[in-house]
Amino acid sequence: MDLNFTPEEQSFRNEVRRFLADKAPTRLTDKVRNGLRLSKADMEQWHAILNAQGWLGNHWPRHYGGAGWSAVQKFIFDHECALACTPRIVPFGISMLAPVLIKYGNEAQRQHWLPRILNGQDWWCQGFSEPGAGSDLAAVTTTAIRQGDHYLVNGQKTWTTLAQFANMVFCLVRTNREARKQEGISFLLIDMNTPGVEVRPIMTLDGELEINEVFFTDVKVPVANLVGEENKGWDCAKYLLTYERTNIGGVGLSMAAMERLRQVAGRVSKNGKPLAQDPLFAARMARVEIDLENMKTTNLRVIAAVAGGGAPGAESSMLKIKGTEIRQELTSLMRRAMGPYAQPYIHAALDEGYTGDVLGQPESAYAAAQYFNNRKLSIFGGSNEIQKNIISKMILKL
Numbered sequence: 001m002d003l004n005f006t007p008e009e010q011s012f013r014n015e016v017r018r019f020l021a022d023k024a025p026t027r028l029t030d031k032v033r034n035g036l037r038l039s040k041a042d043m044e045q046w047h048a049i050l051n052a053q054g055w056l057g058n059h060w061p062r063h064y065g066g067a068g069w070s071a072v073q074k075f076i077f078d079h080e081c082a083l084a085c086t087p088r089i090v091p092f093g094i095s096m097l098a099p100v101l102i103k104y105g106n107e108a109q110r111q112h113w114l115p116r117i118l119n120g121q122d123w124w125c126q127g128f129s130e131p132g133a134g135s136d137l138a139a140v141t142t143t144a145i146r147q148g149d150h151y152l153v154n155g156q157k158t159w160t161t162l163a164q165f166a167n168m169v170f171c172l173v174r175t176n177r178e179a180r181k182q183e184g185i186s187f188l189l190i191d192m193n194t195p196g197v198e199v200r201p202i203m204t205l206d207g208e209l210e211i212n213e214v215f216f217t218d219v220k221v222p223v224a225n226l227v228g229e230e231n232k233g234w235d236c237a238k239y240l241l242t243y244e245r246t247n248i249g250g251v252g253l254s255m256a257a258m259e260r261l262r263q264v265a266g267r268v269s270k271n272g273k274p275l276a277q278d279p280l281f282a283a284r285m286a287r288v289e290i291d292l293e294n295m296k297t298t299n300l301r302v303i304a305a306v307a308g309g310g311a312p313g314a315e316s317s318m319l320k321i322k323g324t325e326i327r328q329e330l331t332s333l334m335r336r337a338m339g340p341y342a343q344p345y346i347h348a349a350l351d352e353g354y355t356g357d358v359l360g361q362p363e364s365a366y367a368a369a370q371y372f373n374n375r376k377l378s379i380f381g382g383s384n385e386i387q388k389n390i391i392s393k394m395i396l397k398l
């Protein structure tokens with residue numbers, strides 16, 4: 001089922017497709033299509049191409065350097081980029097911090113930080129989770145004590161994605177230990193090069209170094225780097241998380257994965273017939289495809305509802321739950337389709353230029369790696385169990 005767009009939206013879709021065909025480097029799309037690792041330089045190259053087109057901060061207001069797109073235009077763009085196998089826009093600065101700065105920051109902060117996000121001067125990471133504050137994010141214990149014109153920050157963050165590349169981190173810190181949990185938190189921007197900041201890598205189940213621990217020991221942070229009011233950072237966090245959870249749903253990514261799965265299932269044989277004709281496997285493919293079509297419709301309904309400039313509420317939790325379940329099922333089916341070829345995991349095969357054996361199928365290089373890596377999808381951004389609690393409270397009033 002194709003998506004139904006107005007003539008203006010279809011014209012925009014064609015414009016996006018032409019741009020991607022002309023400007024997306026083949027080297028980068030080949031790496032994404034084949035599941036290879038993207039370097040920091042690769043991600044920065046794609047950001048620079050989009051920024052030159054004026055499309056990097058596409059959902060930002062025009063007066064802050066954005067494209068001022070509608071929610072539907074952003075959906076179309078993300079959808080087409082996923083189908084074209086372009087690198088994902090790294091979300092931390094563009095899609096997470098920027099909306100918070102635009103809504104809660106002061107004008108000086110917007111004028112300083114937003115251009116630096118667009119031109120690549122700053123690479124941001126997210127300092128939310130802690131060893132004792134994951135799904136219960138309001139339990140953060142990293143402290144920021146004000147001393148004159150600066151805060152003194154001490155504590156630890158964990159699961160900090162791509163912190164090894166970052167020069168800046170936006171953090172939730174506790175500025176009032178006597179207040180109720182949610183009321184004593186502030187939203188602080190911290191320079192990673194400040195003395196007292198230490199980054200330690202964490203190796204994930206698939207053998208990758210993608211996430212990190214970040215330690216703060218007497219780190220001085222200017223008071224000017226406080227976003228919003230002191231002790232009101234929970235408002236910033238909730239607003240930011242609605243954007244994060246909606247993005248995690250990844251409709252376009254699932255559409256691209258669905259197409260790859262169809263190709264593999266049509267090529268791999270079982271009992272002398274294509275795997276796609278196996279009744280049990282075909283039933284699972286049909287089930288996830290139906291779920292994906294339903295999610296596409298729901299996603300469009302949500303973005304249409306917030307087209308006036310609002311942010312999704314509990315709807316973002318719904319999209320996060322279903323979107324992550326679909327993405328996990330697709331990687332599970334891909335691994336099943338590869339059969340014994342998916343069992344080995346050749347770490348070097350995900351590097352550009354690898355010429356070794358990938359055991360007969362190009363998907364062999366990444367089927368297991370993506371399956372294991374995507375186990376995290378239903379956990380980060382607030383576990384799916386927590387999202388169900390949010391839905392029960394906000395929608396069902398339980």
